[in-house]
Amino acid sequence: MKNAVNREIPDELLVNGREVFQGSNYRDGIRYQKAAPKVRMRTSQLDSKVLPSIVDAIKAVEFKDGMTVSFHHHFRNGDYIVNMVMEEIVKMGFKDITIAASSLGTSHDPIAEYIEQGIVTGIQTSGIRGKMGEVVSFGKLKTPAILRSHGGRVRAIEQGEVHIDVAFIGAPTSDCYGNASGKGGKSDCGVLAYADVDAKYADNVVVITDTLVDFPNFPASIEAVDVDYVVVVDEIGDASKIASAAARFSRDPRDLLMAEYCAKVIEATPYFKQGFSFQTGAGGPSLAANRYLEPILRKHNITMSWICGGISAPAVDLLNKGLCECIVDTQDFDTVGVASVHTNPKHFEISTSQYASPSNKSAFVNKLDYVILAALEIDVDFNVNVITGSDGVLRGAPGGHPDTAAGAKCCIIVTPLLRGRMATVCDSVVTVTTPGECVDILVTDYGIAVNPKRPDLLEALQKTKLPLTTIEELRDIAYSIVGAPDPLPFKDRVVAILEARDGTILDVVREIEPLK
Amino acid sequence: MLLKQPAIAGTLESSDVQVTITPQDGGVKVEVDSTVKAQYGRHIEECVRETLGNLNIDNALVKVVDQGALECTIKARVECAAFRSAQVEDNYPWGGAIK
Numbered sequence: 001m002k003n004a005v006n007r008e009i010p011d012e013l014l015v016n017g018r019e020v021f022q023g024s025n026y027r028d029g030i031r032y033q034k035a036a037p038k039v040r041m042r043t044s045q046l047d048s049k050v051l052p053s054i055v056d057a058i059k060a061v062e063f064k065d066g067m068t069v070s071f072h073h074h075f076r077n078g079d080y081i082v083n084m085v086m087e088e089i090v091k092m093g094f095k096d097i098t099i100a101a102s103s104l105g106t107s108h109d110p111i112a113e114y115i116e117q118g119i120v121t122g123i124q125t126s127g128i129r130g131k132m133g134e135v136v137s138f139g140k141l142k143t144p145a146i147l148r149s150h151g152g153r154v155r156a157i158e159q160g161e162v163h164i165d166v167a168f169i170g171a172p173t174s175d176c177y178g179n180a181s182g183k184g185g186k187s188d189c190g191v192l193a194y195a196d197v198d199a200k201y202a203d204n205v206v207v208i209t210d211t212l213v214d215f216p217n218f219p220a221s222i223e224a225v226d227v228d229y230v231v232v233v234d235e236i237g238d239a240s241k242i243a244s245a246a247a248r249f250s251r252d253p254r255d256l257l258m259a260e261y262c263a264k265v266i267e268a269t270p271y272f273k274q275g276f277s278f279q280t281g282a283g284g285p286s287l288a289a290n291r292y293l294e295p296i297l298r299k300h301n302i303t304m305s306w307i308c309g310g311i312s313a314p315a316v317d318l319l320n321k322g323l324c325e326c327i328v329d330t331q332d333f334d335t336v337g338v339a340s341v342h343t344n345p346k347h348f349e350i351s352t353s354q355y356a357s358p359s360n361k362s363a364f365v366n367k368l369d370y371v372i373l374a375a376l377e378i379d380v381d382f383n384v385n386v387i388t389g390s391d392g393v394l395r396g397a398p399g400g401h402p403d404t405a406a407g408a409k410c411c412i413i414v415t416p417l418l419r420g421r422m423a424t425v426c427d428s429v430v431t432v433t434t435p436g437e438c439v440d441i442l443v444t445d446y447g448i449a450v451n452p453k454r455p456d457l458l459e460a461l462q463k464t465k466l467p468l469t470t471i472e473e474l475r476d477i478a479y480s481i482v483g484a485p486d487p488l489p490f491k492d493r494v495v496a497i498l499e500a501r502d503g504t505i506l507d508v509v510r511e512i513e514p515l516k
Numbered sequence: 517m518l519l520k521q522p523a524i525a526g527t528l529e530s531s532d533v534q535v536t537i538t539p540q541d542g543g544v545k546v547e548v549d550s551t552v553k554a555q556y557g558r559h560i561e562e563c564v565r566e567t568l569g570n571l572n573i574d575n576a577l578v579k580v581v582d583q584g585a586l587e588c589t590i591k592a593r594v595e596c597a598a599f600r601s602a603q604v605e606d607n608y609p610w611g612g613a614i615k
Contacts, residue, residue, distance in 0.1 A: 391554040420531050420584025421552045482586065485555035515553055 005383055005432045007507045010494060013144075019504045024406050024438055027502040032359070035160030038203045040228065048176035050230045054088045054208065057229045058166075061204040063089065066096045067165040070202060072194040073103035073127070074170070074182060074331060078241030081170035081208055083110050084233065090119055098122030100162050102153060102194035102352070103397055106130035107241070116140050124162055126150060127397030128387075128496075136495055137393040139511040145394075145496040147387060147433075147509075150194070150330070151356030151363060151403035152501045157201045158359045161503060167202035169195045169222055170236045174209040178227025179220035182349070183342050185211030187237040190311075190332035190341045192221035196351035199226040210236045221349060246313035246336045249291055250284040254445045258414050259288035261443045261466060262372050267296045268464045269457055271369040271409050275305040278324075279404055282310055282333050283374035285414045285443075290314035297323050308355060308364050309371075309400055311337040311347075319346060328364055330355045330400075356403035358501045365400075365407030373401055375415045377422075377429040380471050382436030382451050384413060385429035387498065390422050392488040392512040394496060398433045402501055405438035410457065414443040423478035423485065425471060430488060432507040433498055446477055489513060517571045523600035526585075526593035533585035535564075535597040540577040544568055550582035563587050567594040576601075 003009055003020035014020065051057050069089070071082045082101065087110070089097060097119060099111065103126040112131035114120040121142040128136060128145060136145050148156060156162045171180035172187045182192040187210060199205050199222045207222060207230045216224075250256065262285070266272050278293075280286040291314065297303065304324040307315045311329045313336035318324040326346040332338045340347045356365045376396060377385040384405070387396040405411040415424045425444065440457055442449045447469035450458040461468055489512065496509035519539035526534040546561045553560075564578055567590075578597075582590070591612065599608065 390552055421556055421586060422584065483556065483559050485552075486558055488554050 003505065005381070005435050005506065007432060009505045009508060013494065013497065013505060013508070021435065021500045021504040021506045024435060026504065032159055034158055035163065035201060037201050049178055049227065050176050050212070050232060054085055054231050054233070055092065057206045057231050058088055058092060060229055061166050061206065063094060063166065065094055068098040068100050068122070068163060070164040070167045070198045071099070071101040072169060072192065072198065073101060073105065074189040074192060074194060075187060075237035075242045077105050077107045078187070078238035079105070079107050079170065080235060080237050081168060082108050085168045086111060086114060090114055095119050096121050098124065100124040100164055102150065103127035103399070104129070104132060108132060118142060124148070126153060126399055128394045129396065133394035137509070137512050138514055139493055139495055141495065144494050146499055147398060147496055148499045149356065149398045149402040149501050150352050150400045151358055151365065152499055152503070154197045154353045154357035155359035155501065155503060156499070157197050158353070158357065159503065164198060164202035166204040166206060167195070167198035168206050168208060169198060171207050171209045171222060173211045173213045173217055174207045174230055175213055175215040175217040175224070176230060177215055177224035178205070178207045178222065178230050179215070179217040179224045180207045180209065180222035180227070181217055181220055184213070185209070186235065187239055187242055188338050189242050190338035191329050191349040193330040193350060193352050193355065195222060197353055199223070204228050206231060208233060208236060210234060243332055243335045243338045246334045247287065250288050252284065254416055255285040255288050258285040258416070258443050258445055260292045261448060262289040262412055262414055263292035263296050264464060264466055265412060265441055265443060265448065265461065266293065266370055268466070269410055269460050272302070274302050276369040277306050277308070277367060278304050278370050279307060279309040279368060280372040281374050282312060286372045286374055287312065287314050289372050289414070290318060294318065294321070294323060308368065309404065311341070313337065316340040319344065328355070356400055363407070365403050368404060368408040370410050370412065371404040371408040372412045372414055373405060375413050375424060377424055377426055378413055378415065378439070378442060379426050379429045380475055382439040382442065382471065383429050383432040384434040384439060385431045386433045388431040388509060391515060392430060392490060394509060402434045402438070405434045406501060410440050411438055412441045412443055413439055417444045417446045417474060417478050418482060421482045423475070423482050425474040425478050426485070427475065431498060431509055435500070435506065442471060442474070444474055446474055449474055517573050517598060517602045519573065519576055519598070519601040520603050521601055523597050525596035525600060528581060528583060530583050531585055531589070533580060533582040533590050533593050535593040536579040537597040537601045538577040539575065539601065541575050544574065544576050544578065546578045546580065548580045548582065550580070551584050552582070559587070560590060563590045564594055567591050568598065571595065571598050573598060
């Protein structure tokens with residue numbers, strides 16, 4: 001059955017109440033019963049929840065074949081937790097395991113082998129990359145991977161579509177009761193926003209730390225009342241890969257040109273007024289837009305009320321200069337972000353539910369004015385792909401892209417028209433990860449296109465000297481330079497399901513042959 | 517054009533292509549390795565064959581290691597490798613042998 005972004009969704013997937021995507025607000029206002037974990041109560045005295053090892057924790061939670069385990073990705077490519085825990089689960093002979101992580105990266109290549117061995121049979125994540133992306137794309141995972149946005153993951157857990165048997169939560173600091181924080185220790189990641197929903201909805205919660213601190217470890221992101229056990233290990237991550245040094249602003253003139261366009265687009269559109277809210281992605285031109293925004297804010301004597309999302313130095317800079325009232329933070333990308341959330345009282349940690357879930361009573365994203373995001377591909381219907389590469393292999397993450405695009409009043413996609421020989425503006429994206437109806441403006445180095453659904457924004461931009469064009473013209477320019485690409489040789493079998501924020505099916509990814 | 521020796525042109529930098537031509541009987545054989553092979557492998561092979569045809573080269577083994585080069589780059593690298601292989605050392609047709 002074709003869905004609202006014109007993708008053919010196989011009927012065999014449309015079971016157990018699953019529906020095809022029918023527009024971003026199709027499920028707006030529905031009532032549902034929240035899921036709840038099966039909790040073990042404790043009335044007796046207890047000095048400590050610390051167990052000697054991960055193996056002891058796996059035994060203590062009465063681990064069984066077929067269970068679903070969860071992880072967060074605050075340690076990014078420096079994460080040791082996923083591999084450490086999965087190695088023990090596999091060594092103990094368990095099978096038919098589903099990993100439900102907030103995201104997975106190239107540091108998790110060893111999991112690919114467990115998929116090939118048929119031990120890991122389900123993957124639910126936002127990001128999927130490296131060897132894991134390859135083995136899933138080549139059809140080695142027993143069930144289709146389910147890929148969700150950050151908000152969509154919270155929704156799936158809150159609505160009981162994902163039931164987590166054991167959450168393994170890596171924490172930079174914890175006390176002996178499991179009051180855990182993203183702050184301090186050897187593997188400082190600033191916040192533990194993604195793990196909030198895991199702690200609240202998993203049947204069993206195991207905190208793994210390398211820095212045990214005095215009780216009570218307050219303020220705690222993960223509260224001891226939700227934690228069954230605590231395990232102390234030597235290292236939970238590689239600090240240098242958890243929070244990178246502050247990225248230098250791109251000096252690529254193409255990035256800077258696009259960043260300047262983005263800032264001027266914001267200046268010219270109607271939501272640019274005192275107290276507007278703002279988010280950028282972590283890509284080069286998106287981040288560089290912050291720098292061009294500063295003089296525009298000063299020129300008009302305007303300050304922002306809040307910045308949300310993944311935080312790095314440019315956002316902190318705007319906060320410290322008084323150009324933004326506060327930051328609401330779900331993830332820190334660099335040491336500047338981490339340091340700021342420790343020290344600046346106007347820099348707050350929020351949960352991923354607060355940030356982006358479509359199933360609570362309104363998340364921060366629903367109040368966003370502007371978001372600037374990147375794209376691997378965008379098609380003439382403004383659909384964006386951030387998950388599959390030009391070879392059809394899974395190598396990305398929807399992350400907060402679909403959530404912020406849906407929530408923001410003005411969603412700006414910024415991407416160079418060409419990356420090497422790849423046309424980023426195309427006839428039809430390989431995989432739809434963000435529906436075109438959520439995208440308002442496309443900024444490229446060859447000009448700016450406004451979604452025809454937003455004549456108001458077009459009218460505003462026509463009063464400027466910005467180089468306006470249409471998305472079809474941008475595609476034609478791209479193809480005139482690189483040629484129209486051949487279609488990818490996908491097979492029939494579905495290897496991954498792209499779930500829309502509301503749980504409907506936005507697209508599927510099919511199996512592909514490894515290139516010879 | 518008569519190929520005399522193995523020759524190479526281009527680099528492995530992003531957006532470039534490295535072309536190696538070896539004299540060989542039995543027609544033109546093209547081996548393509550490319551970062552964009554799935555979508556542009558066919559285009560790359562056609563471009564190589566067309567360029568060789570325009571240079572009247574009927575027998576060669578051509579190995580292409582492509583990093584997402586545009587067609588103008590591929591054509592230039594193939595021509596350069598061919599001239600080097602044929603030991604043509606002056607009177608290059610700057611701007612491309614085939615307009």
